[in-house]
Amino acid sequence: MLSTKDISINNGRRLIIILLCIKKRPDIIFAITDNAAIGAIKALHKFKVKIPEEIAVVGFSNSINSTIVSPALTTVDQPGDKIGRTAVRFLIEEIENPTNDVITKTVEIKTNLIVRDSSLMV
Known part of the structure; x- marks a missing residue:
């Protein structure tokens, strides 16, 4: 398993090489962002690897770029707007009702897999 902090298209391409x-x-590549997955797709095309038949690719975030790459990218839809609204709501609550105690909260926000052409789903 390869790991990286650089989530760019260029680094996705580099890691595929x-x-x-x-x-x-691998049979599948699950990238930390759609951009890294798009870089992977570009490198796989360059080396004539068939997507998804030889290697499937999945991204994370459901960015607009996921629909304009070929093949269209299967991705996990991360609802950034809902995450932002939730964070702001908790921040405002903390500002309006300050305490000296450190309070941690765990919030689960539902995501869903958007299946497109870069993966084989049976």
Whole structure:
């Protein structure tokens, strides 16, 4: 498993080149962002790897770019607007009702998988 803090298209491309040098290639790539996944798709195209037949690609965030790459990117829809609204609501509550205690809150916000052409779903 490769890991990185750089989530750019260029780094996605770079990491695929490393993966393609491995004797046993992965069946799927799950990228931390759609941009990194798009970089992966671009590199896979360059090396004539069939997507999704040889290697499937999945991104994370459901950015507008996920629909304009070919093949269209399967992605996890991360509802950024809902995450932002929730964070602001908790921040305002904290400002309006300050306490000296440190309070941690765990909030789960539903995501969903948007299946497109970069993955095979059976």
